[in-house]
């Protein structure tokens with residue numbers, strides 16, 4: 001399908017799939033735009049996370065703070081999608097300001113997991129993952145600061161890519177933690193994810209942190225030939241992971257070996273230390289990023305209307321960024337970050353990619369109460385990727401009791417093609 | 432009791448666009464909130480563009496002009512958080528020092544930074560104009576090396592001169608903002624904000640010294656605090672006490688990689704940099720044989736210095752220096768104008784000095800012409816014509832003849848001064864002879880009387 005009929009049918013599905021609560025705002029001009037669409041993504045229906053600016057649509061970040069904020073400009077990634085004929089169908093639900101790993105912190109209600117009814121879809125790109133999984137769009141944009149694309153991709157059984165930091169412009173992305181945030185594609189298949197990635201990637205001269213590299217045509221270069229590919233696996237993953245998940249992941253690795261890849265052990269002794277480093281960084285940067293939501297310009301003052309998780313992060317950020325603590329916390333976090341980066345890059349030196357689980361636990365039931373630390377624990381396997389600035393991709397590896405489990409493949413900086421090829425090989429369904 | 436004064440001076444840089452976006456900087460010429468974009472209004476999702484290179488170069492140049500060393504390692508742009516309506520993102524971006532350890536006329540310069548200007552908030556109407564938001568600023572921090580309001584005033588004037596010399600600071604004036612630290616020996620340090628001019632700084636310091644002295648006299652302690660200068664009333668008023676001091680929660684801006692200023696870049700800027708006033712002074716002395724005190728006055732204004740050099744190409748440099756320094760500068764100061772503002776052309780000065788040197792007009796007439804020039808620049812010829820060249824020349828010749836006659840006849844002059852009134856008639860005769868009878872005897876007599884009596 002695709003084109004006008006495709007978009008029209010998605011719009012119908014969105015209407016019918018309202019109970020998923022994947023969308024917060026819809027594009028009233030979607031059909032009109034589909035009619036005029038030309039380019040690589042011509043007529044593909046793209047859902048956009050509500051923290052990415054799309055001119056004329058609400059970028060509410062699933063918060064009462066920005067409930068009525070309509071973006072006045074297109075994020076660079078959206079400009080690029082439009083230029084290639086992609087049609088933004090709507091803005092997706094998410095954890096409020098991307099603060100969460102379950103999709104439950106949205107001010108507008110949680111998103112359902114279409115692949116595991118009654119369970120959380122994961123977060124924070126919950127609506128994007130659910131929209132893809134429920135076939136409410138061809139692909140979606142998510143943002144990933146510590147796992148926000150990969151975590152819901154894993155729980156919803158779809159493909160999600162967190163690109164190398166700086167590969168994809170952040171211009172127009174509403175900040176969680178500026179030094180970690182990356183926009184990335186989410187899709188039902190690797191080819192679509194690769195296609196969307198090659199459209200949105202590439203330097204932005206109006207931004208300081210994009211890399212000056214032109215991305216290859218990932219979709220054209222996709223290859224399932226992975227014989228000789230060295231895939232690293234760290235035993236430390238197992239310390240944090242539900243054994244049922246580990247066993248699904250190991251089966252995937254076996255499949256890769258049967259396809260000719262070589263699985264080699266790597267060590268990541270500091271794996272567990274990423275979490276505190278990550279959260280200290282997020283608290284401080286998020287506190288800074290939210291100072292503009294002072295109620296003077298965008299309706300409401302954030303501290304007065306936000307949910308508990310957002311408030312917790314702002315207050316902790318305010319606390320640890322105090323002059324007297326800055327050396328103790330934030331600067332220490334930055335130091336630890338380089339340690340973790342060195343460790344991951346070191347481990348990647350001897351292998352092509354590192355593969356392992358994405359989320360250490362199965363998604364909990366919607367509404368089940370969890371203390372913040374347990375919630376943060378969901379991120380232990382995904383945050384090191386962001387701290388190191390490297391790319392990673394997730395694909396469904398299998399299921400535990402009918403709940404999807406995603407394999408996470410991490411690679412060296414700008415190693416997106418290698419990652420995509422490994423995912424592509426697994427997608428084949430062979431062996 | 433010693434007074435200890437230090438400054439933090441902010442001045443806008445004369446770049447075409449803002450520091451982190453493409454919005455233009457001519458905010459005074461346009462309606463409110465028109466020179467804006469999503470970056471300088473802090474719209475959600477907007478990110479700073481790469482730092483304006485013109486602004487970085489300007490700060491490096493200013494730092495070099497102030498004798499600073501340029502920081503070699505990475506220079507982070509920090510976020511300084513505070514909550515005020517003029518600050519669209521809730522933080523101001525300010526660089527760590529770009530230049531350090533400079534010196535201007537014996538006053539140590541601690542640091543030179545690059546900053547962005549906030550918008551303009553009008554508390555009365557409650558409106559904010561973001562046209563100014565993101566305009567680049569240079570911040571100059573001095574050591575507490577100043578000892579009096581007078582010294583402070585001179586220093587600020589000198590600093591403005593340097594900024595003007597570079598051509599990199601806003602020329603319109605009135606964009607300078609200063610914070611000052613002041614304490615009396617052994618007393619607490621008080622910071623004064625909201626000072627917008629050299630005069631304001633002087634008045635604020637005068638007031639503050641008097642206030643602190645009177646507190647001491649009464650046996651009260653000076654509190655460590657931040658005070659605001661109220662320009663209209665010329666007083667300072669408590670803003671906040673030390674305990675209420677804001678914590679800006681500085682963090683390196685994650686959106687902006689640190690600046691790196693290469694030795695090549697520094698060399699390039701140095702090569703294209705104008706001379707500092709100090710360098711110019713020394714060169715004038717060496718190259719033109721000008722007296723050091725003349726050189727200092729000549730170098731005080733870039734345009735004046737340039738004019739002097741032009742004039743010195745055409746007429747004797749020492750003669751030119753004396754005239755430019757003593758006469759031209761005097762008339763300019765009297766009229767409260769800079770050389771640039773006066774609109775006098777160097778050609779006019781050259782013409783004038785040539786006529787004086789050739790004896791075509793007396794120095795006294797020359798001074799008169801200068802006054803007319805400063806009031807209304809025009810060709811010297813025309814002034815001479817309008818004043819009546821013949822008469823000028825005649826007067827000048829008579830005056831010259833009188834001077835000669837007095838010099839040649841000391842005995843007659845002595846006799847006259849001794850009480851012999853008729854002795855002067857002899858001198859009159861001599862003048863008449865010299866002027867071949869063209870002079871009026873009565874006039875000559877009057878002129879001579881004046882001359883000999885001094």
Ligand SMILES: [Zn+2]
Nearest residue numbers: 452454468471
């Ligand atoms: Zn702007």
